[in-house]
Amino acid sequence: MNTVTLKVSDQAIDINNLADASAPSQMRIAYDPKLSIGKNLENIRIALVGIDFDAIIIENPLSYTFSDTVVGLNHQRIDIGLALMNMFNKPVVAAPTVRTLGLKQAIAEKRDHASWHLDYYGQYAGARNFGQEAMLTIGNGFLGLRGAYVEANADDDNYPGLYVAGMYDQTTTQINGQAIVNEDLVNLPNAQYLSFAIDHGQRFTIKKSDITDIYRSLDLKTGQLHTTMLASLATGHQLMIETVKVADMQHYHQFAIRYRLTPLNFAGTLSVFAGIDGRVTNQNVARYAPFDSQHLQVTGLQSDANLGMLTGTTKHSQLHFAITSRFDGHGEVTTKAQGQTLLQQVDLNVAPGESIVVEKTVGVYTSRETATDVNATAWQHGRDGGFNEAAAHTDQFLQQVWAKGDVQVAPDVTSQKLLRVNIFQLYVSGAALATGDLDASIGARGLHGEAYRGHIFWDEIYMMPYLAAHAPAVAKAMLTYRAKRLPQAQQAARELGYQGAMYPWQSGADGSEQSQRLHLNPLTNQFDPDESNRQRHVSLAIAYNVWLYDHLNQDAEFMQTSGEKMVAEIGKFWLSKAELDPQTKRYHIKGVMGPDEFHENYPHAKTKGLTDNAYTNVMVAWLFQWLQQLKPKDLTPAQLKQMDHVRRHLTLDINDDGIIGQFAGYFKLARLSFDDYHKQYGDISRLDRILKAEGKTPDAYQVAKQADTLMAFYLLDEPVVHQLITDMGYSLPKNYAEQNLQYYLDRTTHGSTLSRIVYALLDARAGRVDQSWSLYHQALLSDYYDIQGGTTAEGLHLGVMGATIDVATRVYAGVDPLGDTLSIDPNLPKAWTSMQVTQDFHGARVVLTITTQAVAVVADHDLTVLIQGQQQQITAGKMHRFMLRKEDAHDQF
Numbered sequence: 072m073n074t075v076t077l078k079v080s081d082q083a084i085d086i087n088n089l090a091d092a093s094a095p096s097q098m099r100i101a102y103d104p105k106l107s108i109g110k111n112l113e114n115i116r117i118a119l120v121g122i123d124f125d126a127i128i129i130e131n132p133l134s135y136t137f138s139d140t141v142v143g144l145n146h147q148r149i150d151i152g153l154a155l156m157n158m159f160n161k162p163v164v165a166a167p168t169v170r171t172l173g174l175k176q177a178i179a180e181k182r183d184h185a186s187w188h189l190d191y192y193g194q195y196a197g198a199r200n201f202g203q204e205a206m207l208t209i210g211n212g213f214l215g216l217r218g219a220y221v222e223a224n225a226d227d228d229n230y231p232g233l234y235v236a237g238m239y240d241q242t243t244t245q246i247n248g249q250a251i252v253n254e255d256l257v258n259l260p261n262a263q264y265l266s267f268a269i270d271h272g273q274r275f276t277i278k279k280s281d282i283t284d285i286y287r288s289l290d291l292k293t294g295q296l297h298t299t300m301l302a303s304l305a306t307g308h309q310l311m312i313e314t315v316k317v318a319d320m321q322h323y324h325q326f327a328i329r330y331r332l333t334p335l336n337f338a339g340t341l342s343v344f345a346g347i348d349g350r351v352t353n354q355n356v357a358r359y360a361p362f363d364s365q366h367l368q369v370t371g372l373q374s375d376a377n378l379g380m381l382t383g384t385t386k387h388s389q390l391h392f393a394i395t396s397r398f399d400g401h402g403e404v405t406t407k408a409q410g411q412t413l414l415q416q417v418d419l420n421v422a423p424g425e426s427i428v429v430e431k432t433v434g435v436y437t438s439r440e441t442a443t444d445v446n447a448t449a450w451q452h453g454r455d456g457g458f459n460e461a462a463a464h465t466d467q468f469l470q471q472v473w474a475k476g477d478v479q480v481a482p483d484v485t486s487q488k489l490l491r492v493n494i495f496q497l498y499v500s501g502a503a504l505a506t507g508d509l510d511a512s513i514g515a516r517g518l519h520g521e522a523y524r525g526h527i528f529w530d531e532i533y534m535m536p537y538l539a540a541h542a543p544a545v546a547k548a549m550l551t552y553r554a555k556r557l558p559q560a561q562q563a564a565r566e567l568g569y570q571g572a573m574y575p576w577q578s579g580a581d582g583s584e585q586s587q588r589l590h591l592n593p594l595t596n597q598f599d600p601d602e603s604n605r606q607r608h609v610s611l612a613i614a615y616n617v618w619l620y621d622h623l624n625q626d627a628e629f630m631q632t633s634g635e636k637m638v639a640e641i642g643k644f645w646l647s648k649a650e651l652d653p654q655t656k657r658y659h660i661k662g663v664m665g666p667d668e669f670h671e672n673y674p675h676a677k678t679k680g681l682t683d684n685a686y687t688n689v690m691v692a693w694l695f696q697w698l699q700q701l702k703p704k705d706l707t708p709a710q711l712k713q714m715d716h717v718r719r720h721l722t723l724d725i726n727d728d729g730i731i732g733q734f735a736g737y738f739k740l741a742r743l744s745f746d747d748y749h750k751q752y753g754d755i756s757r758l759d760r761i762l763k764a765e766g767k768t769p770d771a772y773q774v775a776k777q778a779d780t781l782m783a784f785y786l787l788d789e790p791v792v793h794q795l796i797t798d799m800g801y802s803l804p805k806n807y808a809e810q811n812l813q814y815y816l817d818r819t820t821h822g823s824t825l826s827r828i829v830y831a832l833l834d835a836r837a838g839r840v841d842q843s844w845s846l847y848h849q850a851l852l853s854d855y856y857d858i859q860g861g862t863t864a865e866g867l868h869l870g871v872m873g874a875t876i877d878v879a880t881r882v883y884a885g886v887d888p889l890g891d892t893l894s895i896d897p898n899l900p901k902a903w904t905s906m907q908v909t910q911d912f913h914g915a916r917v918v919l920t921i922t923t924q925a926v927a928v929v930a931d932h933d934l935t936v937l938i939q940g941q942q943q944q945i946t947a948g949k950m951h952r953f954m955l956r957k958e959d960a961h962d963q964f
Contacts, residue, residue, distance in 0.1 A: 074126050074174070075124045075128070076166075079130075079151065081145055082101065085098070086115070104145055112151070112154050115155070119159075128165070129142060130166045135286075138152065138153075140165050141192065153192060160484050185488060186487040188291065189288070194279055194285050200229065204231075204232075205854070205866055207296055209295075209318045210499040211503050212236060212501045213440070214234065214518065216232075219231035219232075220300075221265040225261070232258050234258065234518040235257075235259060235437055236500075239254050239580040241388065242363035242366065242386070247589070247598060253362050255353050255524045255525060256579075258521065260347050260350075260369075261347070261348040261351055262394050263326075265343070265344065265346075266346075269337070269340070282301070293469065295465075297315050300313075311332075314328060315458075317458070317465050323506070327432045327462070328430065328431045332427050333425070334423050337421075340421070341419050341421045342418050345414075345415040348412050349367060349381055355522070358591045367383055368386050373408070377399060378453045378454060379398070380413075380450055381393070382449075388580065393450070395434040395450065396431060398430075398431055399429060401417070401419065432457050472541075475916070476541035476542070477491070477494070480906050486848075490851070493875055497872065500518050501513045501534075501545045502545065512527045513527070514527055514528075516868065520866025524577075526579050528576065530873075531549055532615060532786070532870075533869075533877065534549075537877060539624065540623055543624045550617055551633060553574065557637055557640060570643045570644060571644030574641070590603075592763055594761065595760075595764050599763055602664065603668060605671065606668075607663045607687070608664075608665065614694050615693075618638075622889070624911070625913060642710075646695075649721070660682070660687060661683075663680050665733060666777060666782055667776055667777060668759075668822075669776045669822075670734070683734055685724070685733055685734065685780045686779055692719075695718035696795065698714055724736070726738055729806075731796075756822040757822045758822065759774075759822070775818050776820060777821065778815070778829035779815075781812065781833055787889065824871040825871055830846050843900070844901070847879075850871050879906070880908045880910065883897070883900055884919060893913075893917065893936045895938050896937075897921045899921065904923060906920075906921045915932035925953060926952070926953050932947050
């Protein structure tokens with residue numbers, strides 16, 4: 072096994088024992104204090120270019136219980152192991168650990184830990200810490216609890232948010248003479264608060280000067296968030312503070328916290344506090360600051376021994392909530408209720424080196440899911456459960472998740488960790504939906520923050536492949552949320568003179584349109600008109616989700632009770648929106664926006680929206696074709712016949728080179744030099760804001776925020792899309808797919824996290840393996856590295872998280888469930904030598920183990936699969952192994 076050894080001092084990093092005999096036996100990298108730590112560590116990557124090694128050994132780490140790879144560098148402490156594992160995707164181990172366990176076992180244990188834990192070392196400020204809080208969120212689909220320090224209140228560096236699925240409230244704010252109504256997912260009272268005071272002194276707060284070290288670790292196997300803090304107070308007192316949080320994945324009303332305090336150099340009295348703070352507002356998103364963010368009205372505080380409760384309502388939606396706190400402190404608990412806060416306290420005698428442990432169990436109930444009196448129900452159950460019970464429930468739940476839904480890759484440690492983080496966070500935002508108790512869905516930013524105001528977008532379409540295959544009850548609940556809001560969608564269509572159902576671009580409590588009418592451009596600090604509600608394609612995403620859920624699960628009951636009617640009404644809407652041109656005998660769809668979002672209108676046009684968005688028209692054709700097969704009872708034969716006629720005569724703008732125009736008139740727009748804008752602005756991902764700040768409009772240019780024209784190729788297999796376009800009467804050249812791919816990549820700024828993942832799939836299908844991996848890897852890292860400059864702080868991007876799992880399975884493992892037969896055609900990226908995935912398909916659970924040479928298939932039912940296009944019979948319970956043939960790169964997707 073080849074290893075590299077690093078010895079770190081304040082001034083330099085010495086690299087020894089280089090694995091490559093042709094390389095120098097030693098190298099020294101001097102630390103440059105003018106550069107960041109990250110830039111200095113980047114010099115290690117440069118030094119080791121071309122040297123093959125399996126692991127890095129840190130020769131002289133500092134001694135800490137929470138990590139064995141912490142070092143001192145330039146008078147600072149860093150966990151160099153975390154940084155180098157992310158850099159090289161190789162295990163980083165400590166020499167003392169190697170001497171104790173042996174190299175092989177030390178590497179195996181570090182690889183296992185790294186692939187199952189999301190770790191952060193050190194105290195960070197502002198957006199960086201907010202982003203870590205979002206990444207460390209725990210929850211259960213009913214509630215989400217940001218990974219803030221329990222001792223923190225909301226300030227410039229900390230945001231302990233608590234969110235409940237579907238808990239919305241509306242406020243009205245006057246902006247530029249307009250009454251702007253915003254509906255927000257409400258930040259509920261801070262119920263995770265715990266802190267302490269020594270000898271009845273000041274309560275401890277999160278302050279950089281008082282904290283020596285902080286380590287946070289989210290265990291993806293157990294769902295527990297561990298925080299270890301070493302505090303050295305100005306008074307000279309030193310102590311270790313250990314916090315463990317867990318959200319109960321079965322008793323979804325509860326989360327619990329275990330709080331361990333260990334004095335290191337003093338004896339005396341420790342007063343430990345547990346609180347519920349009702350003074351909170353929605354302030355997680357800075358650009359929402361001009362709007363009214365006051366959503367809560369505290370109505371009562373009560374206590375009895377170690378049980379306390381805060382009750383309240385949302386100000387305008389009048390939703391009732393009750394939050395209980397049971398404080399088990401091994402002593403007499405006193406409670407102080409004042410104003411909008413409840414504070415519990417226990418006083419305990421302590422001695423040096425002896426730990427005290429207290430536990431806090433929190434219950435959260437609202438009138439949305441609680442049929443009886445909310446306050447009485449919460450109080451009645453306030454003494455239920457506890458930390459051990461919540462931990463056991465969540466451990467059991469996650470054992471099942473990983474047993475049936477894990478995506479395993481090797482040897483890439485970072486990708487493995489982040490794929491599991493993404494799976495975990497889908498369940499954090501959706502698990503409780505499976506109970507059927509909650510009238511809610513999964514918002515684009517989950518239960519992790521307040522961006523997009525907690526609304527439900529089309530991002531569901533990127534989460535649905537994983538959830539429909541591995542958590543079908545969650546997927547069904549997401550569709551049921553839409554089905555319950557069908558009347559509102561029908562009303563919205565009628566108000567604009569259309570038939571059927573027109574679903575809103577942003578949906579919240581009742582299914583009415585909640586898109587903003589004004590958008591704050593941070594470059595100008597001005598509000599611009601926002602036309603994003605014209606993204607009618609959201610209804611096509613809903614229809615696709617219904618199709619995919621049913622295709623994978625064959626749920627006849629759901630289709631008969633809800634699914635068929637919903638997609639029929641969506642079909643009626645598009646049928647009524649298609650306008651016939653009597654001269655060309657073709658149909659046009661006007662007044663819409665595509666997924667691109669940079670283009671809202673035609674420059675200088677009097678009418679709003681765009682005509683014949685290619686993605687919209689192709690997906691309408693797909694919907695009409697599916698409805699021919701489905702024949703829902705809510706559509707008459709005449710309507711079905713008309714849909715078939717319309718789908719064959721919809722309009723696309725295709726030029727002589729076979730490029731499909733994003734919308735009618737797209738080719739007339741001006742080209743823009745990305746190079747010039749890169750030189751001037753650097754990051755041009757939000758080129759729309761830059762252009763508006765220059766007094767221009769993105770409507771005038773061939774630029775795109777994200778994949779638009781090619782989105783249909785992401786959702787559907789290429790032959791299906793090709794046939795839909797052919798049925799419209801258009802012919803395309805042989806290499807049209809790759810030509811379109813490059814054409815639109817050249818015009819896309821990737822201003823959305825969803826952009827890179829779509830193009831990663833399309834590049835892989837086109838045989839552009841390296842570019843596919845580059846885009847995929849950026850998408851996988853997008854929230855972890857917060858590549859959009861602070862947006863992770865406002866909530867995770869669950870759409871791209873779901874999509875990274877889907878692309879890993881559907882493209883790199885090559886497990887395509889979209890056809891009538893499960894198709895398997897692996898295409899592993901160079902960074903992965905093996906994968907294991909599970910796919911539920913038509914009632915069968917299929918486990919696939921894939922290497923570069925072969926694929927092994929085990930299923931729990933007999934079924935037929937396609938292995939690289941060849942039919943193979945799989946016998947239930949028997950492992951079948953197939954050698955893979957190497958094929959030339961695809962010339963189109």
